[in-house]
Amino acid sequence: MDLIEVRETRIARRRNDLTFGAHEVALGGGSWLFSEPQPGIHGLVDLTGLGWEPIVESPDGGLEIAATCTLAELRRMPRHPARPADALFAPAVDALLGSWKVHNVATVGGNVCLALPAGPMTSLTAALDGVAVIWMPGGGERRLPVTEFVLGVRRTALRPGEVLRAIELPAVALAARVAMRRIALSELGRSAAFVIARVDAGGEFVVTITAATPRPYQLRFARMPGDRELAHAVSAIDDWHDDAHGAPDWRRAMTLRFAEELRNELTTRSVARDGATP
Ligand SMILES: Cc1cc2nc3c(=O)[nH]c(=O)nc-3n(C[C@H](O)[C@H](O)[C@H](O)COP(=O)(O)OP(=O)(O)OC[C@H]3O[C@@H](n4cnc5c(N)ncnc54)[C@H](O)[C@@H]3O)c2cc1C
Known part of the structure; x- marks a missing residue:
């Protein structure tokens, strides 16, 4: 959409160009910035001109x-x-x-x-x-x-x-065995719970919870936890997101289920098998 309050778009070419006026913001791809009105934004500084690899x-x-x-x-x-x-x-x-x-x-x-x-x-x-x-x-x-x-x-x-x-x-982390689970209310819906687990070479088990919560939560275990230990850690989170994409109790229930599924999957999956499970 046209951002009718935007008067100037500057393309940043070098770091010195990254100075922002009071009503200027960074422009990445613009897929969100140009998707809704942006009252109060009068200038955009396009980062894509910086040529970062x-x-x-x-x-x-x-x-x-x-x-x-x-x-x-x-x-x-x-x-x-x-x-x-x-x-x-x-x-x-x-x-x-x-x-x-x-x-x-x-x-x-x-x-x-x-x-x-x-x-x-x-x-x-x-x-x-x-x-x-x-x-x-x-x-x-x-x-x-x-x-x-x-x-x-x-x-x-x-x-x-x-x-x-x-x-x-x-x-x-990149060398870890990984698996993930994600769910949305509808087939083409926005993520309501997104849980990724990994087992590092040293045996550490790391579960990261997003979408179900307003911010990322990470649970770390020095070794593979038992089912109760994991469920207890997930249940201790008291910050479940609530919006049109899912109710907090459902997000919590899905997260508990996914965490346990991932624990089982990464416990049983052979180290040689590589892959994430969507
Ligand atoms: C059909 C559709 C589906 C979408 N689904 C999702 C979804 O499921 N989940 C989701 O999260 N989003 C979704 N979006 C929103 C959006 O497209 C994405 O979040 C996208 O990744 C934003 O990236 P962008 O580069 O286009 O950001 P922009 O629109 O350019 O910027 C987004 C915000 O980040 C700031 N910004 C950008 N880059 C930087 C930087 N390097 N440093 C500081 N600030 C910066 C901007 O100032 C702005 O506030 C969807 C959009 C569409 C059109």
Whole structure:
């Protein structure tokens, strides 16, 4: 839609261009910004002109995903045998039930910064211990786990003038065995519960709960927990999201069920078998 209050769109070409006026905001792919009226926004600063490499493999086996990496680019990334968790990328992108047009423009950073509970890039990157690299105004940089970056519905830890530059995924998490479960109220509905579990090489079991809660919750166990221990930990969460996409008690029940299914799956699945279960 036309944003009738926007008077200027600037394309950022270098870091110095990332100065924001009081009524200016960052523009990623624009799939949300241009989807509804934006009262009070008079200027957009387009980040896609900065030319950030979408996905960079780091020497230690981790990945750096640029904030401007599109969902389509992430989905196309070739899987690597040393990174079984790559298997999560395609189903996580597909969890955003938009057409290829949306997937071709929507960015990983835009999805995380929008901070909707059903943000699948938040689900994915939180589950893989993603670290948000934040560019501060004036040239500094700070880092925060994605689980601490998304604070609630449409709320992040970004301060005025800050931009999400990238999300780093550590090699340990990418090398983990992974599995996921997701449910929506209707076949093409927005995620109501999205649970991702992983078992790291050292045996740590990590369950990340998103969509069912306003912000990501992560449960970590030094070894595979028993069914009661896991259910107890999930039940201790007292923060279930309530909107048109699902009632809190149903989201809680689905999360409990999914966590137990994932515990069983990752207990029994052979280490050699690689893959995520949508
Ligand atoms: C059909 C359809 C279905 C959708 N389904 C979902 C869904 O299931 N779940 C969901 O979460 N969203 C959904 N969306 C909303 C939206 O498309 C996605 O969240 C998308 O990933 C947003 O990314 P973007 O790059 O287009 O963000 P933009 O629209 O460009 O920006 C979104 C917000 O993030 C800010 N921003 C963007 N990049 C940065 C950055 N690097 N640093 C700081 N701030 C930044 C912007 O200022 C803005 O506030 C859907 C949209 C459509 C059209």
